[in-house]
Amino acid sequence: MIIWLIGMSGSGKTTLGKEVYKVRKKEHKCTVFLDGDNIRDMLNNDIDHSIEGRYKNAERISNICKFFDDEGIDVVAAVLSIFPEWQEWNRNNFTQYYEIFLDTPIEMLMERDPKGFYKKASAGLLKNFVGFDIPFPRPKNPDLTIDKNIMVKGIDDTVSYILDRLT
Numbered sequence: 001m002i003i004w005l006i007g008m009s010g011s012g013k014t015t016l017g018k019e020v021y022k023v024r025k026k027e028h029k030c031t032v033f034l035d036g037d038n039i040r041d042m043l044n045n046d047i048d049h050s051i052e053g054r055y056k057n058a059e060r061i062s063n064i065c066k067f068f069d070d071e072g073i074d075v076v077a078a079v080l081s082i083f084p085e086w087q088e089w090n091r092n093n094f095t096q097y098y099e100i101f102l103d104t105p106i107e108m109l110m111e112r113d114p115k116g117f118y119k120k121a122s123a124g125l126l127k128n129f130v131g132f133d134i135p136f137p138r139p140k141n142p143d144l145t146i147d148k149n150i151m152v153k154g155i156d157d158t159v160s161y162i163l164d165r166l167t
Contacts, residue, residue, distance in 0.1 A: 002094045006081040007102030010109045017078035019159045031074040049128040058086045101142035
């Protein structure tokens, strides 16, 4: 199973993904966690954050997930995922694909802004930032949407909410 967490920068994909992974791994030993930024790091940051670079990273992440899926290894993937065609590819190529959209309002993202990206982007100091000069297309058919009403319940309740819906 591929659990694909989609959301904008600062939406909580990595934090939530790591917690889903920890809980799921207890019952499903063959589970790995992938983060879009970590894939970039692992491959020596050889691509930029332009649309073309982001597309290449999306392709890499989906292909890595396909490799694990073919080997019977579950994946929890935390990714920006701005290419609907790759989401569709995932649905058509993974044995089980569960897409979760973290629907975090832009105001909340700008308030959180743990890496200062939103502040820099709004000041024009950061280019190729999704949500500003690169659009973030909302996923068309997520299997589950996590909105702020669910998120405010806390990480443990949100993880339980997700895992309860996987079974």
